Amino acid sequence: MSTSVFWLITFSFGLACIVFFASFYGIRQIPLNEKVSAYECGFDPFGDARSKFDVRFYLVAILFILFDLEVAFLFPLSAAPVLDGIGLACLSVFLIVLCVGFYIEWRNGALDWS
Numbered sequence: 001m002s003t004s005v006f007w008l009i010t011f012s013f014g015l016a017c018i019v020f021f022a023s024f025y026g027i028r029q030i031p032l033n034e035k036v037s038a039y040e041c042g043f044d045p046f047g048d049a050r051s052k053f054d055v056r057f058y059l060v061a062i063l064f065i066l067f068d069l070e071v072a073f074l075f076p077l078s079a080a081p082v083l084d085g086i087g088l089a090c091l092s093v094f095l096i097v098l099c100v101g102f103y104i105e106w107r108n109g110a111l112d113w114s
Helices: 002-025 055-079 085-108
Strands: none
Touching: 055 085
């Protein structure tokens, strides 16, 4: 059993290496004007790409992911036809924790941009 798993992993790794190197070295790499132009934004990039971002960008991104996941968690509970007492209590506790966290973030100024 273990030898077949070893050969399967070895074959998979070897095949992945072959496909990777064949796709990298088997194509012509000619940069065209369309490929090196500004993408979707409409203007050429300015400044250095390695400049530091303000922490607020990261904070807003993390808050968006956090609240997006919470809404994704709430949707199946709201679509359930009947919630029993335990389900309703869990939903209420979750919403209270969500509202308290949102209030704390708002009070600390995490949502203020200026």
